[in-house]
Amino acid sequence: MIDNHSxxxxxxxxxxxxxxxxxxxxKNEHDAQDAVHDAVLIAYQNRxxxxxxxYFGTWIVRILINVCKxxxxxxxxxxxxxxxxxxxxxxxxxxxxVEIGEAIDSLPPKIRLTVILYYVEDxxxxxxxxxxxxxxxxxxxxxxxGRELLKDRLTES
Amino acid sequence: xxxxxxxVMKPAPERFHYTVQSAITEATKQASPAKxxxxxxxxxxxxxxxxxxxxPSTIFGAxxxxxxxxxxxxxxxxELNVERETAADYPKYVKMHVEVPEGFAAVPGTxxxxxxxxxxxxxxxxxFSLFPMRFRTELEQKEYIGNVNSYEEREMIGHQAYEVKLxxxxxxxxxxxxxxxxFLLIYHKDVTEKQLADFVKGITFTEGTQDNFxxxxxxxxxxxxxVYTYDEEYAEYPRDTKITFMMYSPETDxxxxxxxxxxxxxxxxxxxxxxxxxxxxxxxxxxxxxxxDGWLNPETFTTYKEGDxxxxxxxxxxxxxxxxxxxxADVTYENLSDHDIELFVSYSLxxxxxxxxxxxxxxxIIDGEKLxxxxxxxxxxxxxxxxxxxxxxxxxxxxxAQSSAAFTMGWRCKADMIDKAYLTNxxxxxxxxxxxxxxxxxxxxxxxxxxxxR
Numbered sequence: 001m002i003d004n005h006s007x008x009x010x011x012x013x014x015x016x017x018x019x020x021x022x023x024x025x026x027k028n029e030h031d032a033q034d035a036v037h038d039a040v041l042i043a044y045q046n047r048x049x050x051x052x053x054x055y056f057g058t059w060i061v062r063i064l065i066n067v068c069k070x071x072x073x074x075x076x077x078x079x080x081x082x083x084x085x086x087x088x089x090x091x092x093x094x095x096x097x098v099e100i101g102e103a104i105d106s107l108p109p110k111i112r113l114t115v116i117l118y119y120v121e122d123x124x125x126x127x128x129x130x131x132x133x134x135x136x137x138x139x140x141x142x143x144x145x146g147r148e149l150l151k152d153r154l155t156e157s
Numbered sequence: 158x159x160x161x162x163x164x165v166m167k168p169a170p171e172r173f174h175y176t177v178q179s180a181i182t183e184a185t186k187q188a189s190p191a192k193x194x195x196x197x198x199x200x201x202x203x204x205x206x207x208x209x210x211x212x213p214s215t216i217f218g219a220x221x222x223x224x225x226x227x228x229x230x231x232x233x234x235x236e237l238n239v240e241r242e243t244a245a246d247y248p249k250y251v252k253m254h255v256e257v258p259e260g261f262a263a264v265p266g267t268x269x270x271x272x273x274x275x276x277x278x279x280x281x282x283x284x285f286s287l288f289p290m291r292f293r294t295e296l297e298q299k300e301y302i303g304n305v306n307s308y309e310e311r312e313m314i315g316h317q318a319y320e321v322k323l324x325x326x327x328x329x330x331x332x333x334x335x336x337x338x339x340f341l342l343i344y345h346k347d348v349t350e351k352q353l354a355d356f357v358k359g360i361t362f363t364e365g366t367q368d369n370f371x372x373x374x375x376x377x378x379x380x381x382x383x384v385y386t387y388d389e390e391y392a393e394y395p396r397d398t399k400i401t402f403m404m405y406s407p408e409t410d411x412x413x414x415x416x417x418x419x420x421x422x423x424x425x426x427x428x429x430x431x432x433x434x435x436x437x438x439x440x441x442x443x444x445x446x447x448x449x450d451g452w453l454n455p456e457t458f459t460t461y462k463e464g465d466x467x468x469x470x471x472x473x474x475x476x477x478x479x480x481x482x483x484x485x486a487d488v489t490y491e492n493l494s495d496h497d498i499e500l501f502v503s504y505s506l507x508x509x510x511x512x513x514x515x516x517x518x519x520x521x522i523i524d525g526e527k528l529x530x531x532x533x534x535x536x537x538x539x540x541x542x543x544x545x546x547x548x549x550x551x552x553x554x555x556x557x558a559q560s561s562a563a564f565t566m567g568w569r570c571k572a573d574m575i576d577k578a579y580l581t582n583x584x585x586x587x588x589x590x591x592x593x594x595x596x597x598x599x600x601x602x603x604x605x606x607x608x609x610x611r
Contacts, residue, residue: 004185015177019169033173037180044184046405049412069501100162108440110538119162135507135581136519138537140530147463147471 007047010056011040017057017121018064024116025068025109035071039064055130058123062131065113103153107146114142115150168288171372247338250370253289256359258352261285272356274347283347285356286327290340291373298340302331313357330357337362339373390595391509391517393579393603396420400582400602401590404498412587415493416500416556421563422487425575425608428452429483429541436543436565446540446569453481456532458571463528474529480572484606485541486580489563492556499555502542506568508534508577509603517603520577534571535578541567578606 018039022032043060050059104112117123117131118139128139169177255269261284264271273284292298302308308319313332321329327344330353334341339362345353365371394400399419406414426432430451434443447453460475484506492498509517520534543565556562570578582588582602593600 007185008181011177011181012174015174016169018177019173020166029170029173033176036173037176037183040177040180041184044181066501070499104162115162116166120166133501133503135505135535135537137507137533137535138505141533141536141538144471144530144532151471 007044011043011060014057014060017061020116020120021061021064021113022068024104024113025065026071027105031071032068035064035067039067042067058127058131061117062133065131100154103150106153107149111142111146111149114139115146118143168372174372247336248364250365250367251337251339251362251373252365252369253287253339253341253371254361254363255287255356256361258355258359260352261356277347284345285348286344287360288342288344289371289373290342291338292340298333313354332357334362337364390593390600391603392594392600393511393517393605394591396423396580396604396607398591398602398604400588401493402588404500406494406496406498413494414496414498415589416498417491417493418504418582419489419491420486420504420580420604421489423580423606423608424485425606426453426483426485427480427572432541432567433543436545437541438539441538441540453483453569455479456481456569456571458532458534460529460531463530481569482572482575483541483567484570484575484578484580485565485567487563487565489561490554490556491561492558494558496558497555498558502539502554502564502566503582504566505537505539505581506535506570506606507537507579507581507603508570508574509579510577517579520574534574535568537568539566540569541565575606579603580606 018036019032022035023029026032026035039060042063046063050056104115107115114128114132117128118125123131125136125139125143128134129136132139253269255263255272257263257272260275261272262275263269264273264284270287271284272286277283302319308321308331311318311320313330316335317333319331321331327346330343330345332341332343333339341360343353343357345356348356362371397420399417401415401417403412404414404416405412428451429443429447432443437443437446443451445454455478457476457478459473462472462474486504488502488504490500508520510520511517554562554564580603582604588600588602
């Protein structure tokens with residue numbers, strides 16, 4: 001089982017990835033911090049479930065994505081009872097270039113996350129399949145669509 | 158495209174690192190779960206050592222290189238330790254200071270990394286944006302800059318620099334501060350050469366502390382693909398096989414919630430007129446994927462060579478327009494635990510080739526090395542779902558204790574590939590029955606698509 005020190009090392013090495021993934025999904029740094037916090041606690045509690053330690057990165061990112069989905073679900077619930085929460089906090093974004101950042105942000109959520117995992121985090125198609133639990137064809141389809149949309153939106157701007 | 162997108166991504170801000178460190182501290186103060194037997198301890202140990210060698214040493218600074226040493230302990234666990242090795246002589250932590258030139262101001266909330274021209278009154282539209290990086294070796298740094306298109310070498314206030322000018326967007330200037338081993342990327346837009354020079358003159362680095370330092374990004378990703386070997390297994394089961402899987406339970410803090418899932422019916426449709434149009438997922442309006450009489454629209458399937466989406470467009474190699482069908486599956490989930498559970502719908506559709514030896518592989522044309530891809534024969538996206546769950550692009554259902562819930566889901570597929578289509582259940586918790594035939598972490602259950610009404 002991963003000891004505390006190693007756990008700290010492994011989690012810390014994933015900080016940037018967790019930041020970008022949670023921001024891609026939640027678009028709100030406060031929620032993203034909460035999600036990462038919860039994901040780290042869940043990962044620690046379940047670290048003995050990780051059968052293959054070399055997959056720590058994809059494993060904790062998968063946990064984080066599930067936490068983010070639950071956050072989105074809660075947002076939806078609040079919205080359903082008329083207590084609308086902003087979906088996007090415009091000031092919070094993980095991009096240095098406004099132009100490209102806006103293009104990425106304008107992608108549909110599923111495509112945005114897939115594009116970021118593939119192009120920014122260097123995940124392979126198969127790793128994304130594992131993290132998002134979608135078929136390989138779906139990963140490729142989202143990447144293809146993402147490229148197409150990015151090109152269109154950057155050409156428009 | 159990777160370089161382009163990576164270059165526009167911020168590293169996590171310091172407050173985010175603080176969040177992560179706080180969570181780690183909170184987590185590691187909890188009682189440890191019981192040790193579990195790890196049957197292949199050495200194999201994992203070797204893998205962990207490999208990973209450890211590849212972990213960016215961001216948090217530790219570059220003055221020390223760390224190495225994980227792992228050894229199995231009584232076949233029940235792994236003991237991991239960290240050993241240090243002295244490396245180059247530069248500060249582990251550095252602090253960047255920026256003297257803001259006249260006429261510019263820092264953009265609030267950007268950790269003193271962005272500066273805009275006061276005359277424009279529009280933060281983010283022009284000015285400077287800083288992205289400090291550090292490389293482990295000189296070679297990595299050379300490789301990085303070698304991958305940057307069309308740069309010109311120059312010297313800036315006694316430092317080696319590389320300049321990239323673009324016709325539109327933000328120009329880039331890379332400056333290497335050798336004494337602190339910081340490679341600073343400065344994005345700049347609509348500034349004069351003098352303003353740029355003045356801005357650079359005002360940037361200095363001093364030694365930081367653990368509590369007061371500037372975060373440095375480590376852009377060189379050293380995860381070798383060989384470490385992430387992917388041992389995927391597909392196994393076909395009779396279509397009505399009921400699978401039993403375990404889910405994480407917050408009550409027991411373990412994977413103890415038991416559920417089942419079973420495909421009870423499959424239909425293949427050309428026309429969706431009889432379906433509930435409100436059950437189509439928002440991204441797939443029935444009015445867009447079908448004509449006014451409900452007949453599914455043909456789809457163009459393209460084979461192309463991938464461009465980067467910025468400088469090079471995708472090059473179309475081949476294209477065909479083909480009819481599509483909708484595969485509808487009825488699935489029943491049963492919650493066998495004694496409390497409510499929330500689950501993600503996990504079925505999807507794939508088109509696979511079955512080899513003579515019974516193994517499966519993807520049907521799509523794909524050549525990663527030559528960057529050639531084809532439109533997938535099915536994009537695997539759920540287009541139809543009833544009853545609907547919560548969320549526009551994902552579905553989480555709550556199923557009461559000891560209760561069942563039935564769902565109908567639909568996916569589109571190229572019509573002439575239906576005979577190669579399989580419903581898949583990907584990693585739905587931990588499937589215990591039927592047991593996986595291998596210990597691959599990537600084990601996919603396949604159920605052949607056959608039309609009950611055909």
